[in-house]
Amino acid sequence: MASLQDQLLKAGLGDEKKAKKIRKEKNKKNKAVRKNQDSADTSLQDEIKAKKDAQAQLDAERNKAIQDKIELKSEHGKVKQMIQQLHITDFGGELSFNYVLDKKVKTLSVDQPSYNALTKGQIGLCVLEGKSYVMPSIAIDKIRAVDEAYVLVLNENTATEVEDDDPYADFQIPDDLMW
Template identity: 40%
Template sequence: MAKTLQEQLLQAGLVDQKKAKQIKQQKRKQKKQTPRGHEGVDEVKLATQKAREEKAEKDREKNRQLQVEAELRSLQAQVKQIIEMNRIARNDGEVGYQFTDGTKIKKIYVTEAQQNALAKGQIAIARLEELYELIPKGAAEKILQRNADAIVLLNQQDSQEEVDEDDPYADYQIPDDLMW
């Protein structure tokens, strides 16, 4: 018949009878101290629960990032649609209009009426991918609400400019479209 490990160790002379009894008593005490149904703290269950919680947190973060990206794509599509629907044809303009886009100076050709409207703030310049389009002020304001980077130029007319009382040239306004 199969002998237990303890009996085999006794026969081989590796453990004496006294040591075997002590080990048996320790096992019995240990069994009595743990409540039934709970054989110690189940570390595997704790580890899997922690792993599930971490995965759920990562999934929530990933979903939040995907939602933010989807909202950005939606706003970009709205901006593109507004520009395409409201663009003003330049009709082979002959007047060069220079403006700054970031740190670069760009130039587009517009008609004289469009140049005046740009200077007065009635028309704005919007960036559509690599091109620049003229759009009305109302459309530019809608785009500013969605993506301010798409509007390159929108002149604002300040009717309440502070004028120094001692300025001898206060009666003479400098035109915005002054060509040098």
């Protein structure tokens, strides 16, 4: 089936020149419309790209948060394993060492060398799942780097400074008095 324009030309109702002129005008209008669509398409493409970039950034932030949670769980797992494996079991004795756990004063029976090590900061106490463990100070320092909440007691080993004109310099003050 021929177009209406072709049928009118066959019937002798139209002119070939007029038909070409009309086709050219129609093509010009189509080109103009396509150019406007292209500019609209580029702005639409820019908008889509901006949305994709924003979505990618949100995804990256979510992934970073998830990775941080995984690392934190891993670190806490390492701390639990360290406490369970490195705790000291041979410290029982007749001396009592008092410490605070969950707002309650607890007592730990220790021998003299362990008591001295506790007061000097060579060993300390950690807590895991409500239970306290005696740990070496090196392990406690590593645990403290991950989370301070695991460390109960680690005394600082500070040397007492003696003044030159102190009249009691010859008398040493015991730090482990028992009452």
